[in-house]
Amino acid sequence: MAQFSQLATLAEELAGTASRLKKRAAISAALAQVQQQGTGEAGLFAQYLAGLPFAEADSRKLNAGGAMLSGLVKEVSGATDAELSAAYRRHGDLGAAAAELLQGTGNNRAQGSAGIGLREVEEAFAASATAKSTAARRQVLRDLLRKAAPLEAKYLLKLMLGDMRIGVKQALVEEAIAEAAGAAVPAVRNAVMLEADLAGAVARAFAGTLHEARMRLFHPLGFMLASPVESPEEAVERFASTKEAAEAADVALEEKEPKREADPSAALRDDNQKDESVPPELLHIEALVEDKYDGMRAQVHCGVEGRVAIYSRNREEITESYPELVEAFDNVPEPLILDGEILGWDLAAQRALPFAVLGTRIGRKKVTDVMRAQVPVVFMAFDLMFAAGELKLDLPLRSRRNQLEAVAERISGITRSPIEKSAGSLFAGEDPPVERLILSPSFVVESADDIDRVYREARERGNEGVMLKAMDSTYQPGRRGLLWMKLKRELATLDVVVTGCEFGHGKRAGLLSDYTFAVRGPGGELLNVGKAYSGLTDVEIGELTQWMKDHTLEDFGHFRTVEPLTVFEVAFNNIMRSERHASGFALRFPRIVRIRTDKPVEEIDTLERVEAIYQSQPDKAGA
Numbered sequence: 001m002a003q004f005s006q007l008a009t010l011a012e013e014l015a016g017t018a019s020r021l022k023k024r025a026a027i028s029a030a031l032a033q034v035q036q037q038g039t040g041e042a043g044l045f046a047q048y049l050a051g052l053p054f055a056e057a058d059s060r061k062l063n064a065g066g067a068m069l070s071g072l073v074k075e076v077s078g079a080t081d082a083e084l085s086a087a088y089r090r091h092g093d094l095g096a097a098a099a100e101l102l103q104g105t106g107n108n109r110a111q112g113s114a115g116i117g118l119r120e121v122e123e124a125f126a127a128s129a130t131a132k133s134t135a136a137r138r139q140v141l142r143d144l145l146r147k148a149a150p151l152e153a154k155y156l157l158k159l160m161l162g163d164m165r166i167g168v169k170q171a172l173v174e175e176a177i178a179e180a181a182g183a184a185v186p187a188v189r190n191a192v193m194l195e196a197d198l199a200g201a202v203a204r205a206f207a208g209t210l211h212e213a214r215m216r217l218f219h220p221l222g223f224m225l226a227s228p229v230e231s232p233e234e235a236v237e238r239f240a241s242t243k244e245a246a247e248a249a250d251v252a253l254e255e256k257e258p259k260r261e262a263d264p265s266a267a268l269r270d271d272n273q274k275d276e277s278v279p280p281e282l283l284h285i286e287a288l289v290e291d292k293y294d295g296m297r298a299q300v301h302c303g304v305e306g307r308v309a310i311y312s313r314n315r316e317e318i319t320e321s322y323p324e325l326v327e328a329f330d331n332v333p334e335p336l337i338l339d340g341e342i343l344g345w346d347l348a349a350q351r352a353l354p355f356a357v358l359g360t361r362i363g364r365k366k367v368t369d370v371m372r373a374q375v376p377v378v379f380m381a382f383d384l385m386f387a388a389g390e391l392k393l394d395l396p397l398r399s400r401r402n403q404l405e406a407v408a409e410r411i412s413g414i415t416r417s418p419i420e421k422s423a424g425s426l427f428a429g430e431d432p433p434v435e436r437l438i439l440s441p442s443f444v445v446e447s448a449d450d451i452d453r454v455y456r457e458a459r460e461r462g463n464e465g466v467m468l469k470a471m472d473s474t475y476q477p478g479r480r481g482l483l484w485m486k487l488k489r490e491l492a493t494l495d496v497v498v499t500g501c502e503f504g505h506g507k508r509a510g511l512l513s514d515y516t517f518a519v520r521g522p523g524g525e526l527l528n529v530g531k532a533y534s535g536l537t538d539v540e541i542g543e544l545t546q547w548m549k550d551h552t553l554e555d556f557g558h559f560r561t562v563e564p565l566t567v568f569e570v571a572f573n574n575i576m577r578s579e580r581h582a583s584g585f586a587l588r589f590p591r592i593v594r595i596r597t598d599k600p601v602e603e604i605d606t607l608e609r610v611e612a613i614y615q616s617q618p619d620k621a622g623a
C-alpha cells in the first residue's frame with residue numbers, strides 16, 4: 001500500500017529543487033516505484049502530487065475551505081488563534097504553519113500510528129464530499145489530520161486547498177508519467193485532456209491504452225486566448241509572420257514591383273526592415289474577424305440526456321447562474337461543446353448590453369425572474385469544440401466555423417427559453433420564448449483596410465473592438481498565441497498637419513494616399529513626426545489626392561511636399577526616438593483617425609506634447 005508519507009517526502013524534496021529535469025526524474029522514479037508495488041495507486045499518487053483532491057472530470061468537491069481547515073489545525077495542534085496567525089504569517093501557507101504547530105505535539109506517529117495510506121486519504125475525501133453536515137465533514141477531516149505526522153499534515157492541507165506550492169505544474173507531472181511508463185508525452189497529455197482524469201491517464205500509460213482514451217463531456221477544456229495588437233497593420237504583420245503569408249507577400253511584391261529585387265521573407269524575419277520593405281498594405285492574410293464582445297467567456301456542454309454544464313474561463317462551473325441557458329440547451333439532442341461569450345442582451349435592439357449590466361448577474365447562485373427579465377442573457381457562440389462524437393480542436397478554423405454554422409442551423413429554434421421562468425407555465429404565450437443561441441457574425445478579411453472597416457463597424461455596434469483569427473489555425477486550448485488577436489480601443493492621439501504625400505501601392509497606385517505629417521516645434525516650425533496610410537475611406541483619399549495636387553509645393557515625382565493646411569487626428573501604438581524625422585521622434589503603427597476640418601492648423605499638437613507622451617510610456621522604445 002502506498003503511503004501518503006512517501007508523497008509528502010517527495011513533495012518536500014521537490015519544493016527544494018530548482019531544476020525541472022531533476023524534478024521530473026524524481027517524480028518519474030517515485031511513480032515507477034509505486035507502480036511496482038502492484039496496488040494500482042500510482043494514478044492517485046500523481047493526481048495528489050498535482051494538487052488535485054479529485055479528478056477534473058469528477059464534479060465532487062471537498063467542501064472544506066480555509067476557514068474550516070484552519071479551525072481543524074487549531075483543534076488538532078492545540079494552538080491558540082494568536083499562535084496560528086503568527087505561524088501563518090511566518091510561512092504564508094496553512095500547511096507549513098500546521099507542520100510547525102504540530103511539531104512536538106505528539107500528534108499521531110508518536111502514538112504508534114501506522115501512517116496514512118493513499119486509499120485512506122481517498123476515502124476521507126469521498127466522505128467529506130458527501131457528508132450531510134458540516135459537523136460530519138469536520139469529523140472526517142479532523143480524524144485524518146489527527147493521524148498525520150507534521151510533514152503529512154503539511155501536504156494534506158496543501159492538497160485540500162488545491163495548491164501544493166512545490167513548483168510542479170500538471171504539465172511536468174504528465175511528462176514524468178510518460179517517462180515512468182515509457183509513453184509519449186503528447187499521448188499522455190491528449191488522454192488527460194480527453195478524459196480529464198490524471199490518475200486514469202497513469203493507468204492507461206502503464207497499460208499501454210492511452211490511444212483508447214475518448215472524449216468525455218462535462219469537464220472544462222482550456223480556452224484559446226488572443227494576443228493584443230494595437231492596429232490593423234500590426235495584426236496583418238503578425239499574421240504575415242507565418243511562412244505561408246511570407247510567401248504570399250513574395251508573390252504580391254513580384255506582381256506589383258517586378259523590377260525591384262526584394263526578398264520579403266528575409267524582411268519578414270527582421271521586424272524593423274519589415275516596416276520598410278513590405279508595407280502592410282501589400283501583405284495578404286486570410287483571417288476571420290468577429291466583434292469582441294464584452295461579456296463572460298463560457299463553454300457550454302450539452303446534448304447528453306438533457307444535461308447542461310457551463311464553464312467559465314477559469315474552469316469553474318457557472319451553470320447555476322444562467323438557468324435560462326440551461327432551459328434552452330437542455331433540449332439539444334446531440335452532444336456538443338460550444339465556445340462563446342455569455343452576454344447581457346438588449347432584446348429590442350438585438351445587441352449586447354454593457355458589461356456592467358451583465359456584471360450584476362455574475363456569480364449569482366439564485367436567479368429570480370426579475371433578474372431574468374432585467375438582464376436577459378444569450379450565448380454568443382464563436383467556436384465548435386466537440387460535435388458528432390469528435391473533438392474538433394485539430395481542425396482548421398475554417399472547418400470548425402462551417403461545422404458550427406451547420407450545428408447552429410440544426411439547433412436554433414430548439415435553444416429557446418422564456419424570459420421569466422413563470423412565463424413558461426402561468427403566463428405562457430404572453431412573451432414568446434427567447435432564442436438563447438446566437439452565432440457570432442464573422443467576416444473574412446484579407447487586408448489591414450478590411451480589418452479597419454470591420455473594427456469601426458464593431459465600435460458602432462457598441463462592442464469593444466474585434467477579434468482576429470487566422471483561418472487555418474487549430475484550436476489551442478489554454479494558449480495565448482498569435483493565431484488569435486484582439487484589437488481594442490486606441491491609446492493617445494495627436495493632431496498633426498500634413499506636410500507631404502506620396503503615391504500608394506496596389507489599388508492605390510495612382511492616389512496620393514500616404515501622408516507625412518508634422519507637429520509644431522518650439523519656434524513655431526513644423527517638424528515631421530510620422531507617416532500614415534491607413535484609416536481613411538477611398539472617397540476621402542480620392543478627394544485628398546486632388547487637393548494635394550492642387551496644393552503641391554515641390555514635386556519630387558513619387559513624393560511631394562504640400563501646403564500645411566490639412567489637419568489629421570492620428571492614433572499610434574507608441575512613440576520612439578528616431579533620426580528618421582526632423583522632430584527626433586517616430587510614431588509606431590500610426591493610423592489616421594479622422595480629418596479634422598474643425599481644427600485650425602495653429603492648434604495642432606506640439607513637440608512638447610510628443611515628448612510628454614514619449615516620457616509617459618513605461619517601455620520607451622529607442623531611448
Ligand code: AMP
Nearest residue numbers: 226290291292293296297341382467486
Ligand atoms: P482578454 O480578456 O482581453 O484577454 O480578451 C480575450 C477575451 O475576449 C476572451 O476570453 C473572450 O471572453 C473575449 N471575446 C469577446 N469576443 C470574442 C470573440 N468573438 N472571440 C473570442 N473571444 C472573444
